Amino acid sequence: MRCSRVCCSLRTAALAGLVLWLGCLTAVAQNKDLTKRVDAILSRADVARGFWGVEIEDLETGRVLYSRDADRLYTPASNAKLFTTAAALALIGPDYRILTTVESATAPDKYGRLSGDLVLVGRGDANLSGRALPYNLKTQRPLPPAHVLEELADQVVARGVKVIDGDIVADDSYFVYERYGDGWSQDDLVLEWGAPVSALAVNDNVVFVSILPAERVGERAFVSISPFAECFDIENRVLTAPAGTGPRRVYIQRQPGSNRLEIWGNIPLDDAGAGQAVAIEEPAEFCAHLFRELLAKRGVVIYGKTRAHHMSLASLGTFTVNAKVPLGGGAETQPVLQTPVVLAEHKSLPLGLDIRVVNKVSQNLHAEMLLRLLGREKGANGSIAGGLEVLRGFLAQANIAPEEYTFRDGSGLSRLDLVSPRATVKLLRYAAKQTWGVEYMQTLPSAGVDGTLSSRFKSLRPEAMLRAKTGSLEHVNTLSGYLTTDKGERLAFSIMSNNHKMTKSSAIEIIDEIVRNAEHIKK
Numbered sequence: 128m129r130c131s132r133v134c135c136s137l138r139t140a141a142l143a144g145l146v147l148w149l150g151c152l153t154a155v156a157q158n159k160d161l162t163k164r165v166d167a168i169l170s171r172a173d174v175a176r177g178f179w180g181v182e183i184e185d186l187e188t189g190r191v192l193y194s195r196d197a198d199r200l201y202t203p204a205s206n207a208k209l210f211t212t213a214a215a216l217a218l219i220g221p222d223y224r225i226l227t228t229v230e231s232a233t234a235p236d237k238y239g240r241l242s243g244d245l246v247l248v249g250r251g252d253a254n255l256s257g258r259a260l261p262y263n264l265k266t267q268r269p270l271p272p273a274h275v276l277e278e279l280a281d282q283v284v285a286r287g288v289k290v291i292d293g294d295i296v297a298d299d300s301y302f303v304y305e306r307y308g309d310g311w312s313q314d315d316l317v318l319e320w321g322a323p324v325s326a327l328a329v330n331d332n333v334v335f336v337s338i339l340p341a342e343r344v345g346e347r348a349f350v351s352i353s354p355f356a357e358c359f360d361i362e363n364r365v366l367t368a369p370a371g372t373g374p375r376r377v378y379i380q381r382q383p384g385s386n387r388l389e390i391w392g393n394i395p396l397d398d399a400g401a402g403q404a405v406a407i408e409e410p411a412e413f414c415a416h417l418f419r420e421l422l423a424k425r426g427v428v429i430y431g432k433t434r435a436h437h438m439s440l441a442s443l444g445t446f447t448v449n450a451k452v453p454l455g456g457g458a459e460t461q462p463v464l465q466t467p468v469v470l471a472e473h474k475s476l477p478l479g480l481d482i483r484v485v486n487k488v489s490q491n492l493h494a495e496m497l498l499r500l501l502g503r504e505k506g507a508n509g510s511i512a513g514g515l516e517v518l519r520g521f522l523a524q525a526n527i528a529p530e531e532y533t534f535r536d537g538s539g540l541s542r543l544d545l546v547s548p549r550a551t552v553k554l555l556r557y558a559a560k561q562t563w564g565v566e567y568m569q570t571l572p573s574a575g576v577d578g579t580l581s582s583r584f585k586s587l588r589p590e591a592m593l594r595a596k597t598g599s600l601e602h603v604n605t606l607s608g609y610l611t612t613d614k615g616e617r618l619a620f621s622i623m624s625n626n627h628k629m630t631k632s633s634a635i636e637i638i639d640e641i642v643r644n645a646e647h648i649k650k
Contacts, residue, residue: 158192160649165193165641174637177602177627182548183620183645186559186609192618192648197552200532200545201623204598205489206605207539207546210532212482212570213554214521215497216563218505221479225252227327229279229471239289244431245470246296247279247418249327249411251500251509252475253484253493256330260480262487264577272330273354273417275473280421282471294431295422297415300438301326302499303510306410308536310543317381317406321540324495325410326509329417330354331492333404338377340394341367348377348394356416360387370397377401384408411435443508479566486570486596487578491538498537511536525557539598548621551607555619559609568594571608583639588613591646595620602626604634612648620645 161183169179182197184190227250232243254260257270271277306323307316315321322332339349348365365377377392386408394401407413415433422429475481485493502513515534522532531550535543558567572578574593575585587593595608607621622638629637 157194158648161193161644164644165195168637168640168644169195173629173633174627177629177634178625180548180623181621181641182552183618184552184556186556186617186619189556193645194549197549197621198531198547200547201605201625202542202600202603203539203544203546203551203623204600204603204605205491205539206551206596206598206607206621206623207534207537207544208485208489208494209551209554209596209607210518210522210534210546211494211497211501211537212485213525213558213567214501214518215478215482216567217561218501218517218521219478221477221482221563221566223478223504225250225475225478227252227255227275227279227473227475228469229283230467230469232467234468234470235286235288239287241288241291242293244293244296245283245288245291245422245429246298246436246467247276247327247414248298248301249325249414250301251326251496251503252473253328253331253481253490253496254475255328255473258331258484260476260484262480262483262577265581266484266488271354272335273421276329276414276418276421279471279473280418280425283422284425284427286470288427288470291422291427291429291431295415295419295429295433296436297327297411297418297434298436299326299411299414300436301503301509302438302496303443303508303513304437304439305499305511308495308511308538308541310535310541312542313383315540316383319404319406320491322406322492323408323410324492324499326496326499327411327414328492328496329410329414331404331490332410332413333406334359336379336388336390336403336405337400338365338390338394338402339400340396340398343367344369344396350390352388354417356413356420358386358413358416362387362389364389364391366393368393368395370395373398375401379403379405381405381408409435411437438509440510443510479570483570487572489579489597491540494538495536522554525554527553527557540600542600548607548623551621551623552619555607555609555621559619568609571596583635584642587643587646593642593646595642598623599631602628604631604638606638606642610642610645612646614648616648618645 180197180199180201181195183193228248230246235241255275257268257272259267259269319333334352337351344367346367350363373395375394375398380389412435419433484490498514499509501517503509506513506517527550532546535541558564571594572580574580574587579597592611595606598605603625605623610618627634
């Protein structure tokens, strides 16, 4: 009996020693030099007050070179777009194109009269705008914001339409009517990055407000809006101040739920002008008003009203995965038209070009439309929940467990999104091994060159080939992507900081310092 107890004690001691040895081996597996340097950065007083999660991994060997709280959950901000865009590339593909059409129940008669409604049908094209594609170094808008709608109006007229007896209907029911994500801040909803989501999105669902000084001091400034629809109500209280009294002080406000723009302040006589992108309230209604005005300018007489047709969450139970889009608008009981007459159409450029826009400039609306497109094309429906269900299935393929993340939107604007740096590195590792991996990497901002990294890492070696996705919310800064060391090792990394009280620029500098240290790793 005594021998048995002694042997048991020896086995227990040996097991404890093995566990301790394995723990030491894990610590040794990390690069000692890099660990020492990064730990020193994160131990600074102002930095240490926040929460920091970091994972740096050698892509070829899978060795973790540095890890700090990498399995904890953090608000990722726009690093969430890494997950949405990867799923879109993998499941929908870069060559997918989206069709926007103008349809009716019948063709125009010999007098050019159209009996019934004229329906503008959106299916999720995020680039019904003046944006130049492919993206090259920065966002460029050489064409008018509404030029696609103008082309569609021209096609309608070319088909002989002169009179419309019915309504002008903007149909965005390809996606469920969910303009905003859970956890979005009210402050975001009237600005460019919080634009409402719709299957019909003209000019990124924003209007550009331009303000120029008047010719004389004391006069109201010149205010213009593009694209303009008559549904907007503008109150201009900006006065022209004497030259040399800058800087300008101009304020723009649109209350949520309102189409009234209030603009006030002063602008010096010698000022070059100011501009601001303001989110519209109801994208489909805006499209309907704008399209009606474009048709009227081309001489088309319209007797009906202007309205939108949505698909509500409550109606999802009556639709199947392959449900067709109702073309007539109005009541939910209206029958689906099986053979509509297509009077005009616009085919998008390949989806891969838009995914490049999403990651390069961190375009929230486009990311949200991608999420809903995933649900529509690969899931049950074009809703947030439908898209997130597809995303969960994709992440399971990448060996990312549900407990490593929770997403409530596709862009990262939600404060309810959570993900670990380790899960993010898993995604980057998985993507690098896929056929679409190179294209995915090329959608990310290039350090010191373009997108949201155009002004960062200017001194980094070009050979470092740093491509990474930025993320930023109040008290949140993140960066995740790929980096090549000065010894040629290819790394995947994720750096996430939450709940810090530093300025945005200070937090970014800490992140960049960590990346620069990772570039120079001693063996």
